[in-house]
Amino acid sequence: MSKAAAAASLPVTLFVGEPSLVDPLVQAAIDQVLDRAAQSLNLEVFRHGERPLAEAIGALRQVGMFAARRCVWIRGWSPPKARAKSAEADETEGDDAEEGGDGGAQELLAALEEGLPAETTLIISAASIDARSRLYKYLSKHAKIEDMRIDTTREGRFDPDQLASIVEARLRGAGVDKIGPQVIDEIVARAGTNAGEVLQEVDRLVLGLQDPSRIAIEDVRAGMRDLAQTWVFDFTGAVSERRLADAERMIERLLGSGEPPLRLTALLATHVGDLMEVRPMLDLLPRGAMQMKADKLLFGPMQSLPESFRRKHPSWRGYFRLKAASNFDKDELLRLHGEIVRLDLSLKSTRTDPLLLFSRLLQSACRLPARGRG
DSSP states (O other), X not given: OOOOOSSOSSSEEEEESOHHHHHHHHHHHHHHHXXXXXXXXXXXXXXXXXXXXXXXXXXXXXXXXXXXXXXXXXXXXXXXXXXXXXXXXOHHHHHHHHTOTTSOHHXXXXXXXXXXXXXXXEEEEESOOOTTSHHHHHHHHHSEEEXXXXXXXXXXXXXXXXXXXXXXXXXXXXXXXXXXXXXXXXXXXXXXXXXXXXXXXXXXXXXXXXXXXXXXXXXHHHHOOOOSOHHHHHXXXXXXXXXXXHHHHHHHHHHHTTOOHHHHHHHXXXXXXXXXXXXXXXXXXXXXXXXXXXXXXXXXXXXXXXXXXXXXXXXXXXXXXXXXXXXXXXXXXXXXXXXXXXXXXXXXXXXXXXXXXXXXXXXXXXXXXXXXXO
């Protein structure tokens, strides 16, 4: 998770990752350079985009006031995104593309190549950065890089082991010494895709503890919101794969726990709409393609699909959408979408038990005759 480059020759550190993870590390790094009293005079913070980068570069050339040391923090570095490139574009083209425009990467790079005054430290923080850029390559060779980004799985969720380490560190940093069995696993299971939101929820959870030195799984279940909403994937997956028993069980549990019925119909309508959108792509694949192993299909025939599809549904997301769509033909999806619309109207205009209405829909959707596609 934390990756430091080879021995740094410049007093420069690049922190990459979610601000809620990175900012405390930046502050700790600043504290090592300047004591708190000196920070009021010799620390300058520039939020990238709010003030001209030229001001930060100018600040780098100044010397400290009443002290030898000085620190400049360029916070939230975000150079312009690289232009869309074909798979054949080489690395040099990618570098030039990113550093075009007014992002300031070239100006900053030029300032670093000129060198910094003695006792001046530069810290840059960024949520993300293109490793192909000349700035990143220069920093990886001459400075220090702390990469705090969390890897994601094929489904777009955080790597559970990395997130577990971060959550445990957060709890212990907040003074929780006794962490009960399965507490970390339960927090990870409830985590969404925004690291900052997860850590805020962990902080809120700690504030609500009766004994702030210990936490049990019951505290997590009672006090932490489910940010992951993994039931979304489970429920739509059961419908896509026509697993009626699983879909019925989940809808009963969701409605029983207070999930708004109209939200569920909106979820289903969006899901089916997505399948209707990607279904024509199956006709562009070779016969039998959907029976191929996932990685062979993803890095083989799927690469020939239109760029507009691959851009909107990249990598594994596109694969799972195609896999789900292959269980239905066009007419079945059109009919299912119409039934969802009618379900929505019934929920708004009648007093019929929502569970009964959803059960009818699921039986129609999951018992449609499955046919092999592709």
